[in-house]
Amino acid sequence: MNGRVALAKQQGLTEEQIAELSDYQNSTLLTPREKAAVRYADVLAGDHTQASQALFDELRQHFTETEIVDLGFRISSFVGYGRFIRVLGLERGGVCPLSDAHPAAAPAD
Secondary structure (H helix, E strand, C coil): CCHHHHHHHHCCCCHHHHHHHHHHHHCCCCCHHHHHHHHHHHHHHCCHHHCCHHHHHHHHCCCCHHHHHHHHHHHHHHHHHHHHHHHHCHHHCCCCCHHHHCHHHCCCC
């Protein structure tokens, strides 16, 4: 099972909610608050230059300023962590293949 799906289930999301995340805007299962959070994550993970005043106006309808900052920090941390794991080839599990994938990173003899 994908680690992200397992974590989502552990956090209380149902299979149906997880299935609707790819089209969250049209979801009938996610609350407006959840949709705003997913949109924030979508913007930060994709083209962060699309973080508009409209996005923050929507977030302020559901979150305090402190919650918006905290949520943004958590999102950006997970995005960065996910990218780092991907670059190292660890998303499939196992040992870091850095020296195999990047010979220049291998220890000198």
